[in-house]
Amino acid sequence: MGNVPSAVKHCLSYQQLLREHLWIGDSVAGALDPAQMADHTEVMKGIHQYPGVRYPVLTPNLQGFHRAVAAGATEISVFGAASESFSKKNINCSIEESMEKFEEVVKSARHMNIPARGYVSCTLGCPYEGNITPQKVTEVSKRLYGMGCYEISLGDTIGVGTPGSMKRMLESVMKEVPPSALAVHCHDTYGQALANILTALQMGINVVDSAVSGLGGCPYAKGASGNVATEDLIYMLNGLGLNTGVNIYKVMEAGDFICKAVNKTTNSKVAQASFNA
C-alpha cells in the first residue's frame, strides 16, 4: 500500500491546501475482487473503531457472518438483486435461493443483536436483463425488510437510472417499505447520480451511499465511472443546507490518500476542481 509515513505527511499539506480553497470552505459553511477483500479479517481487526462510527461488513452467507463476528464486526449487510440473471451471475444463485441464505444470516445476526442491512442491486436496470420493473424491486425489498433488515439500500448498480426512473421505483417500494428504512446507492456511470439522489431526497429518503473519490469503476463498462463521489455528494448537500456532520476536507484527504495508493486519479469533480484551483 506504499509508504505510510510519507503518505500521512502529504495528507497534512493537502488538507492545508484545501482549507484555502474558497468553494470548499463555503461548502462546509453551508451541511458518506475478491482479491481486494481477501484481507477482510486483518482489516476488520486492524482498524480503529471510533466512537459514533458504525462499521458494517458484507456477509453473503453464514460462514462469512461468523468470520465477521469473530473479527469484531458489529453490523452486517446482505446483498440481493432485483434481477435473476444478475443474482445468478454475481452470487451464483437465484433470487429465491439468495433470500433463503440471507434469512439464515439475518436471523443469526438478530439473535446476537447485530443490525443487518439489506442491499438490492439493479433497481434501475440490469447489465443482462435491461429494464427492471419497480414491482420486482419492491418484492425483493419487502422480503429483505420482512426478514429483519433495518434498512434497504436501493442500488442503481450500473448507473443507468434517471430522475424519472428513480421516482417510479421509489414510489413503488415506498408502498411496502417506509422511507425511513430506505437508502439510495447511485452509481455515476452515466453522470446521473447527483440528479437521482436529489430526486430521492425530495421524496423523503435521507440515507445516501457514496464512495470517497468515486472509487470503483463499472465492471460492466470498461473505463466508465462507478460510485458517486462522497466529496461531490457532500458539496451538494452542504449547498442545500442539509447537515451531514461530515468534514469534507478530511474526506478529500482520505480520498487523496487512497488514490495515490492505488495509483489512479480521483473521480470526484470537487477534488479535481480543488487540485486545479
Add this chain to the structure above:
Amino acid sequence: MGNVPSAVKHCLSYQQLLREHLWIGDSVAGALDPAQETSQLSGLPEYVKIVEVGPRDGLQNEKVIVPTDIKIEFINQLSQTGLSVIEVTSFVSSRWVPQMADHTEVMKGIHQYPGVRYPVLTPNLQGFHRAVAAGATEISVFGAASESFSKKNINCSIEESMEKFEEVVKSARHMNIPARGYVSCTLGCPYEGNITPQKVTEVSKRLYGMGCYEISLGDTIGVGTPGSMKRMLESVMKEVPPSALAVHCHDTYGQALANILTALQVTGEVRYSSTVHSRTGKSR
C-alpha cells in the same frame, strides 16, 4: 486530422456502436413514449430547448487551436442532430480569444440548416457589424453579475458594458435580429466569491429591458448547488418571466445536472406549460 475517409469510416462504426448500446437506445425511447409522461417528476416543463454552446464556449477554452475546417465540420454535424440552436462563434478580437480568430470564415463556411438557429457573440457594435456581414441572423451579448469579473473578462465595469450592449441590441432590433443576453457568475465569481441574487436580478432585468428575448444565467465556475440555484432563480423570476430564462451550468464541481433539474422544477412550477431553455456545453 489525418485521412478523412478513415475518419468518416470511424464515425460510421461509432454511430453503429451507439445504436447497439442498450441504455442510450432506452433513453431515446423514453423521451418519445407518451406513456412516460404521467409518471415523470411533477412541476417539469413539457419541452426543454437545448442550446448547444460547444463550438463557442466549449472550444474557446480548449488549448489546442482547432482548424477552421474542423470547426465547420463539427458545427455541420451538430446541425444534423435535431438541436435547434447552435452557438457558432464569437466576434471578439483575436487578441483576447485566439480560438475565435476565424469567426468570419466559420460563420460563412457553415451550412445553415433550416429550422436551426446560429447565434454568435458580439461584444460591441464593431463585432455586431462584422457578424451581420458574415451572415449572422442572431446575436448574443455577454454581461456579468460581478464587477471584478466584468473588468477582468471584458475590460469594463458592468455599467459600461450595459451601455455598449444597449447600442448593439438596439441596432440588432432595428434589423429584426434577435438578441440573447448572458449573465456570468450568477452563482459565484472566481474573484469576488459569493454573488447576491439581487445583483443577478439587476443585471438580468437590465438586459431583458433593453430588448434581449432571453437571458441565459450562467454558473460560470460551476460552484452552484441546487440550493443556490433555487434562490437565484426565485429572485430573477420576480423581474424576468421564466419563459425568457435559460440556465448555463458548468460541471466543474459535478453539480450541473442536479442544478439543471432544480432549474427545470423551479421554473416549471411557475408556468407548467412554459418552455424552459437549458444550455449544455462542454463539461470539464
